[in-house]
Amino acid sequence: MIRILFIGDIVGKPGRQIVQNGLPHLIEEFAPNLVIANGENAAGGSGLTPQIAEELFSCGIHVLTGGNHIWKQREIIEYINEEPRVIRPANYPEGAPGNYFYIWEKEGVKVAVLNLLGRVFMEPIDCPFKRGEKEVAQLSLITPNIVVDFHAEATSEKVAMGWFLDGKASAVCGTHTHVQTADERILPGGTAYITDIGMSGPFDSVIGVDKEAVLAKFLTGLPVRFEVAKRDPRLCGVKITIDELTGKAISIERFQYIP
Ligand SMILES: [Fe+2]
Numbered sequence: 001m002i003r004i005l006f007i008g009d010i011v012g013k014p015g016r017q018i019v020q021n022g023l024p025h026l027i028e029e030f031a032p033n034l035v036i037a038n039g040e041n042a043a044g045g046s047g048l049t050p051q052i053a054e055e056l057f058s059c060g061i062h063v064l065t066g067g068n069h070i071w072k073q074r075e076i077i078e079y080i081n082e083e084p085r086v087i088r089p090a091n092y093p094e095g096a097p098g099n100y101f102y103i104w105e106k107e108g109v110k111v112a113v114l115n116l117l118g119r120v121f122m123e124p125i126d127c128p129f130k131r132g133e134k135e136v137a138q139l140s141l142i143t144p145n146i147v148v149d150f151h152a153e154a155t156s157e158k159v160a161m162g163w164f165l166d167g168k169a170s171a172v173c174g175t176h177t178h179v180q181t182a183d184e185r186i187l188p189g190g191t192a193y194i195t196d197i198g199m200s201g202p203f204d205s206v207i208g209v210d211k212e213a214v215l216a217k218f219l220t221g222l223p224v225r226f227e228v229a230k231r232d233p234r235l236c237g238v239k240i241t242i243d244e245l246t247g248k249a250i251s252i253e254r255f256q257y258i259p
């Protein structure tokens, strides 16, 4: 059995601090073999820098997934070509830098982590379903253990991806919306599914952003400067177990760590 801890979107400094403080407790309690985290908002709420990626790896994270904000910090472009543990969505057009999957391996057991990006209410991008199907088929030649981070806005698109990859991937976990959903389950084909694993960041906010600024924008329609909020940091994610011989999920459980 493989135990995987998947941490939701780490938002800015409060997100990084809660990971630093909370992850050791989760590691002690769950003893994960593999720790995955979505890192696309780790740098000031938008993007990821090499320094921050290294900082997160030193906390015990093995692989950082991306999303629509992955390119926001310029330094990432060179770094992502050299650092296989940082991945970006597979369905960016041909020619985008970086890797879109990572193969974790320990004592002969391999787990592939694949990143896909949704396109409903998001910027136009290649089809995540067609691309996802192709990549999952390729990865299954390497290992039956495949975890997909589907970074998408629309609940329907995420649920559809869960069904689409049921029996093909070990887990399909949604990220991006920053609000954890209560729908985790094992689909009939053996795929662990959840629409969104939630945010690791300040909860006294609007999905991580200073709430006064977001309210001003909704109330006036004027452009405002968004800043990462500070208070009430929490760490969200899921604990997944997989039978490594079949790649089928055994369990999925969501958590919210409040210090
Ligand atoms: Fe995010």
Ligand SMILES: [Fe+2]
Pocket: 040, 067, 068, 069, 151, 176
């Ligand atoms: Fe995102």
